[in-house]
Amino acid sequence: MKPEEQKARYFTKELVAWHKTVNDRSLPWKNEKDPYRIWLSEILLQQTRALQGLPYYLRFTEDYPNVKKLAQANEEEVYRLWQGLGYYNRCKNLLATAKYISDELNGVFPDTYEGLLLLKGIGPYTAAAIASFAYGSPHAVTDGNVYRVLARYLGIETPYDTTEGKKLFAQNADRLLNKKDSGSYNQAIMDLGATVCTPANPKCPECPVSKYCVALHEGLTELLPVRSKKTTVKNRYFHYLLLHTGDKLWIHKRTGKGIWENLYEPLLIENSEKLNAKALLVHPEFAALRTVALPEYKGTVKQRLTHQLIETHFFSIRYENELDIASKDGKWVKITALKKYAFPKTVLSFLENNFYF
Numbered sequence: 001m002k003p004e005e006q007k008a009r010y011f012t013k014e015l016v017a018w019h020k021t022v023n024d025r026s027l028p029w030k031n032e033k034d035p036y037r038i039w040l041s042e043i044l045l046q047q048t049r050a051l052q053g054l055p056y057y058l059r060f061t062e063d064y065p066n067v068k069k070l071a072q073a074n075e076e077e078v079y080r081l082w083q084g085l086g087y088y089n090r091c092k093n094l095l096a097t098a099k100y101i102s103d104e105l106n107g108v109f110p111d112t113y114e115g116l117l118l119l120k121g122i123g124p125y126t127a128a129a130i131a132s133f134a135y136g137s138p139h140a141v142t143d144g145n146v147y148r149v150l151a152r153y154l155g156i157e158t159p160y161d162t163t164e165g166k167k168l169f170a171q172n173a174d175r176l177l178n179k180k181d182s183g184s185y186n187q188a189i190m191d192l193g194a195t196v197c198t199p200a201n202p203k204c205p206e207c208p209v210s211k212y213c214v215a216l217h218e219g220l221t222e223l224l225p226v227r228s229k230k231t232t233v234k235n236r237y238f239h240y241l242l243l244h245t246g247d248k249l250w251i252h253k254r255t256g257k258g259i260w261e262n263l264y265e266p267l268l269i270e271n272s273e274k275l276n277a278k279a280l281l282v283h284p285e286f287a288a289l290r291t292v293a294l295p296e297y298k299g300t301v302k303q304r305l306t307h308q309l310i311e312t313h314f315f316s317i318r319y320e321n322e323l324d325i326a327s328k329d330g331k332w333v334k335i336t337a338l339k340k341y342a343f344p345k346t347v348l349s350f351l352e353n354n355f356y357f
């Protein structure tokens, strides 16, 4: 047997053995065979740490125990349940796919990798996860944890985010996959990346595949995996005007393809730089409010998204009567009813910290 093949076999065998004897990472979606629950967990956990996603998974499975229930759900309720998790496009796709499976596929998930890939919001990673966990199909998952383990074990220096790198990693992931027990293998490699082969300070003495690990033996653990693109971060400055009258606050639903689609927010003025209350008064969008009262500054919240740093400043204005906000499709909502609406995390944390809820 060639040394490369021996290393691959060793990896696969030791990894699955470790998973079955030592790996005790216990999460409710592990060993799950129901494609609906696997799909839900995978969508909820994209860009989200497992412990952060856990309460969301429990709430979703309790409120919507199957795909038909989710398809029939009130959309506002689902967005409210998703609140705080971010990347709201996932929620939109989740609802669209639930409706499609319920209406067009009679509530039955496709049972092939190719069929799963046709669903909205399901890419190669999620399709491989569902296909292997639910149906035992021989498809290897490739996410950040897997790239890290493979790059280190095999000593791959090609950036994983290039076309060449993606192809190379996919080939190696398939080569190492235990095709007879793909579900256990996929779970094992993801858990190894999450708990042992971590980005910083990997626990190599505890690692079941350390014997042939190139990165460990050549001192490359801190240098692998390699990423080519640097994330460019755009600074944005939001100014939320909290318009009050009596016991009501004006809010509207965000539309369009930008961030936070379908979530609610107060009146927003975005500017290329930070504005104070006096500068807001002369901003063209402020003219629609037909007020000369100086907005009262209430606080600032900063939020980092993958490609954006959003600095949000909150201002309050009180009116005698309900104002008709020209060109804005919003409504006046009783403050006691605000908790029925889904807000972006920034707005939610401001409202919570300022006792609106």
Ligand code: SF4
Residues within 6 Å of the ligand: 149, 152, 153, 196, 197, 198, 202, 203, 204, 207, 208, 209, 210, 213, 214, 215, 216, 221
């Ligand atoms: S030996 Fe260390 S670097 Fe290599 S795969 Fe295991 S944890 Fe990762």
